Amino acid sequence: MREVFQQELADVQDRLVEIAGLVELAITQATTAFNSSDVSLAEAVIADDHRIDELAASLDELAIDILARQQPVARDLRIVVSALRISASLERMGDLAEHIAQLARTRFPEKVVPKDLRPTFKELGRLDVLIAGKLKRLLESESAELAEEIRDDDDLVDDLHLSVFDKVLGETWKGGASDIVDSTLASRYHERFADHAVSIAKKVQYLQTGDWVVAAH
Amino acid sequence: MREVFQQELADVQDRLVEIAGLVELAITQATTAFNSSDVSLAEAVIADDHRIDELAASLDELAIDILARQQPVARDLRIVVSALRISASLERMGDLAEHIAQLARTRFPEKVVPKDLRPTFKELGRLDVLIAGKLKRLLESESAELAEEIRDDDDLVDDLHLSVFDKVLGETWKGGASDIVDSTLASRYHERFADHAVSIAKKVQYLQTGDWVVAAH
Numbered sequence: 001m002r003e004v005f006q007q008e009l010a011d012v013q014d015r016l017v018e019i020a021g022l023v024e025l026a027i028t029q030a031t032t033a034f035n036s037s038d039v040s041l042a043e044a045v046i047a048d049d050h051r052i053d054e055l056a057a058s059l060d061e062l063a064i065d066i067l068a069r070q071q072p073v074a075r076d077l078r079i080v081v082s083a084l085r086i087s088a089s090l091e092r093m094g095d096l097a098e099h100i101a102q103l104a105r106t107r108f109p110e111k112v113v114p115k116d117l118r119p120t121f122k123e124l125g126r127l128d129v130l131i132a133g134k135l136k137r138l139l140e141s142e143s144a145e146l147a148e149e150i151r152d153d154d155d156l157v158d159d160l161h162l163s164v165f166d167k168v169l170g171e172t173w174k175g176g177a178s179d180i181v182d183s184t185l186a187s188r189y190h191e192r193f194a195d196h197a198v199s200i201a202k203k204v205q206y207l208q209t210g211d212w213v214v215a216a217h
Numbered sequence: 218m219r220e221v222f223q224q225e226l227a228d229v230q231d232r233l234v235e236i237a238g239l240v241e242l243a244i245t246q247a248t249t250a251f252n253s254s255d256v257s258l259a260e261a262v263i264a265d266d267h268r269i270d271e272l273a274a275s276l277d278e279l280a281i282d283i284l285a286r287q288q289p290v291a292r293d294l295r296i297v298v299s300a301l302r303i304s305a306s307l308e309r310m311g312d313l314a315e316h317i318a319q320l321a322r323t324r325f326p327e328k329v330v331p332k333d334l335r336p337t338f339k340e341l342g343r344l345d346v347l348i349a350g351k352l353k354r355l356l357e358s359e360s361a362e363l364a365e366e367i368r369d370d371d372d373l374v375d376d377l378h379l380s381v382f383d384k385v386l387g388e389t390w391k392g393g394a395s396d397i398v399d400s401t402l403a404s405r406y407h408e409r410f411a412d413h414a415v416s417i418a419k420k421v422q423y424l425q426t427g428d429w430v431v432a433a434h
Contacts, residue, residue, distance in 0.1 A: 068290045
């Protein structure tokens with residue numbers, strides 16, 4: 001029974017890693033589409049998001065099934081509950097990648113990113129992709145170091161997010177109203193994407209330390 | 218044992234209703250502060266958000282404790298797992314109310330809402346408050362009718378959200394860059410607030426019908 005349970009937990013972990021891999025692909029494609037106005041790549045992200053949703057829903061069913069059959073307690077129980085929370089965050093990260101792709105598609109053949117902000121969004125994209133890759137490896141390895149790195153990378157994302165507002169509100173800004181709307185939304189999506197990764201990293205960390213309450217949200 | 222369990226489920230439900238009541242208060246105060254530039258009301262929302270966070274974290278601990286001690290199966294298990302998900306959405310709705318209050322505070326003593334958009338944001342605020350009130354009653358009563366109403370109200374919120382973009386991108390728009398940034402963010406926060414209510418309403422509905430997978434996200 002115990003052995004079956006450990007096998008099932010390993011299956012849950014494998015599935016989380018698989019979903020994180022799809023999220024990494026989605027944000028890689030979405031930020032590339034966004035920064036290079038590649039509408040077919042944007043379409044691919046939008047078309048593929050349902051796969052993340054389906055895998056997350058199927059993982060949730062497995063986790064609930066494990067709760068019902070194995071009736072885990074203590075740390076084992078918290079691992080299964082965490083998997084449910086992590087899957088919800090991954091699913092949301094997929095949505096945010098899709099939103100970034102939708103901005104690229106809506107504006108096509110125009111460029112979404114105003115010239116002044118191209119380096120900023122390139123760096124925001126690079127960081128979100130980096131964070132997604134680290135998140136996948138964190139779910140594989142549960143490395144405390146990776147969790148710390150994700151939190152540091154998120155601080156950089158937050159700074160860049162604020163700098164977008166400084167730029168569009170600055171005196172040298174030359175963009176129009178639609179540039180401001182797109183940049184505001186796009187920056188927010190990039191920031192929330194990283195936030196969810198931090199939220200997952202905290203859950204993995206606190207599972208290890210046992211200090212659970214703080215990690216609940 | 219069964220009686221104790223039913224009592225505990227009733228306790229979980231009471232706590233969800235209590236948190237929903239605080240969320241209703243937060244969005245009522247936040248949208249009032251936002252629309253009337255009332256900075257002290259905005260401060261109150263920001264200062265009180267930790268109560269929602271704490272109650273949600275404490276409810277999560279109770280739910281996990283119930284899973285460990287009562288080891289529910291079938292529908293009972295799904296009710297407890299749903300409570301965990303609903304609490305996460307309520308906590309997020311509190312954050313979004315806080316974000317709306319923060320916009321009012323940041324811009325003070327200026328008005329956040331540009332003149333052209335005042336009727337739109339008043340209506341967005343009214344709908345979010347209405348939805349929060351219905352959500353609280355839904356969690357009390359599990360009325361299928363209220364769940365449907367919340368979904369319909371959310372459609373109106375989505376339409377208004379899109380109309381904000383039409384307005385700021387329209388030819389008659391007179392606001393500056395900071396008006397566009399604030400309006401874009403504020404509109405997004407109002408829209409996400411309603412989305413979370415719909416997500417909770419779906420969970421309550423599907424708990425009744427048993428068609429769970431669709432409601433997972």
